[in-house]
Amino acid sequence: MEILKQRILKDGKGIGTSILKVDTFLNHQIDIDLMEQLGQEFYQHFKDKHVTKVLTIEASGIAIAAFVAKAFNVPLVFAKKVVSKNLEGEILTASVQSYTKGLIYLINVSKKFVTEQDNILIIDDFLANGSALLGLADIVKQGGANLVGAGIAIEKSFQPGRKRAEEMGIEVYSLACVASINDSDIKFKEY
């Protein structure tokens, strides 16, 4: 998606060879117009798949996923990283490793929101090692729902997330695939 790639080149900041900071428009401060455009782009790609729900993970996936859900006119469900007193009933759980935060955590979704009637589209802001995506896909499977695919804003194509997801049979559609980061030198690739 050209507009996203141009924005990454303009406002993103590469640090070393693996970190891409996009905190001015994607995952700390959020450009809402851009989120709407991303939502439309994912809709165009997955519109024939009879999506019934959009699933993401707190927190930085929520804003994008909200506009994807708006485009499809379906509910958004976000997986929670902490079990609060407000989560009750049967809960679907998967473990996720965060490399940027240096920890492993459980993600949780109420069973009632992932059913055998659902065609679920997973949305997230980043795909790197794929741990969050595989955890969400596992929750979809546990709930007996159909996984339509995964829509990713920024894929770090030099990390194994896409490969791991595709090995699980998950269709990955990424709007910007980063081939390499070398401080301010950010290169993209196409699939």
Added chain:
Amino acid sequence: MEILKQRILKDGKGIGTSILKVDTFLNHQIDIDLMEQLGQEFYQHFKDKHVTKVLTIEASGIAIAAFVAKAFNVPLVFAKKVVSKNLEGEILTASVQSYTKGLIYLINVSKKFVTEQDNILIIDDFLANGSALLGLADIVKQGGANLVGAGIAIEKSFQPGRKRAEEMGIEVYSLACVASINDSDIKFKEY
């Protein structure tokens, strides 16, 4: 806001005298149409205040706040509960106590997103003890920005959040003020 109150009565679930579960439409599964309506309602109330940014806290405030930001055509900023490797530079921090999760945590916002030029509207899904709201207000103050007010979807008026916020001079505008919860018997009040 009548539509929100009716939705709480229809789909909310009171547990004991303090917990109100709204996980089917507000803070786990999210009704996007409703979020847009909430966004419009907050816009109507605060539209003359020259809002330059909407500030919320991860995670359940993000979807509402995204549609408020859309209505104002301004960026959304969300405070982070964990300092990740992607947060760098000067960071504004406040401590917040979560009663539902039984823990105290730090919330963090990059200084560059809260400036003396900003008129900031805080948005959150719930106001109970007011700890999150006061933490966000403290961050606005640390950044030298002007705090326009706080827009809350559901206020638990039997808890001290509103009083604590008003004592700090914060205007609180809540769309549904819950006067009492007694299992399924949920009563509202007006200010």
